[in-house]
Amino acid sequence: MREARSLTRQAEDFFSAHPGVSLLALGSGEHAEAMDLSPLGLPATYLPAERNTDLVSQYLALNQFAFRGIGVPRWVLSDLYLMPGAIGLLRCPARMLKPDVRQHLGLADEDPAIGAAYYAAPSVTPGLFIGVSLLSFLPGTGAGAWVKLLTLSMLRAKRLRGVAQWDNPSVRVHTRLGPLRLVGRVPGGHEYGERTFVYESDLTDSTRVARAMARELSWVPTRTIAVTDLPELSSLLDRAEAGASVYLGPPGVQNGQVQLSEG
Template sequence: MKDKYHGLLKKLTPFIMARPNVLENTHHSGLGTKEIKIFDPLDNKNGEFFERILTLDQLAFGGEAMAMPRWVLFDCALYPGAIIGFGIDADKLSAADNTLLKAQGSTFIPLSMYITIPNAYDNSWFGHNLSSLNGKLSLDLSGLGLLTKYFALNTLKIKKLVGATQWSSPAVFLHLKLSPLKIVSPHLVMHTMNDSFCYESTSFYASEQVFGHKHFQLDYNKEIKHDELDKIKELFISHHIYVVGKDEKSIKLLLEQKTSR
């Protein structure tokens, strides 16, 4: 594991905010982290931490018009699913960071989170929100997004994940460090962001590949430039599409011909 991930695990503390019945099915991720802080969303004494989660979401997505109203966070995420992430004691933050995070009076501050919601079929989960404050604070939080998603998937023992993101999003590269992305829909017209697509992940890489020093990428048989995304829609008609890589120039795809019945 690279030193930056060891550094994050040393200075940050993991947390999970979920109802007790969800917690019954979790397990320690094996990353050698500290004891997980647990917050029950039905316990009103955790209201202050809920406010800090909202602040984290606003800082991460407010500028993209995708910040969540508080009722959405509770009804659609916290009650059925879980929020898992990493945080830090408020007294370890600079005065400027405390002000930005509205941390006055708080003791533990979330710096990253992954919100996952169980689907009503096939034991799969929906990855609703991945965010971290990397680049927004004086702390060096490089790698925190990847660490957070990996930690959440393992803590919840998720074997099949469905998610939605944007072709232009830097998060695609992060998701690809964990698994190839099988395209469920190449274009979501109902999403707020016009270039959104839906994907499915099942074949997650081992931690040695995720956090190792060597870049890992599966073989591909098709390359699409970023200004040629309509071609993916055309290919989707006749092929199963797996996104296996992305760089500044193109998106790398593995295509498998669909068989007719």
């Protein structure tokens, strides 16, 4: 089995393939020194949210555009995103965005724009972050996976817990970082509770993450379940909550079937 390209080499290739894209972090100014602004050896720029209100407003507009009724309110963005943490951003010329997004923001082709963004919240458990919001408006580039990985690298995250829906295309992005260990249901419930689950990603094995990002991670499911089989998927979460080791592997869902390994 050949060695996967290092994460640094893969990231360099991503930016080389998409000239004009740059990596930023947006958060409270006091967090700048706590961030790794050379994630995977690549340069990142920290922008204090207090002095970059136009960029904050653009992120807010994009989040609400993407998530509609459950988009982040302004006070949540300030109090629970920017004050305790930082949002990772890929900035690009507006011409690279989807046309409907560019029109929604009212931007000219060469105006700077947010092409992709990821926010993971700090938790009380050291090294563990909680995935909150992933946005990508650069189709066909892999930007969603890269902004997620680079943001987590800037945060020095060791583990990630996130929320996803079985039938959501974002599952494919999440498994780009490696197999997802199923944790169970969302604490407190969720708007889409019957098709939603909590997963955990282990970020400590850089070789495995590199293989996953290169789509070269060997994964043979021991079981598949249709995304529409909600009773069986609910039973699967019962087992995960009871302590069973259940993993969802790359590409997450294929031909409508959740790709699983148990035991």
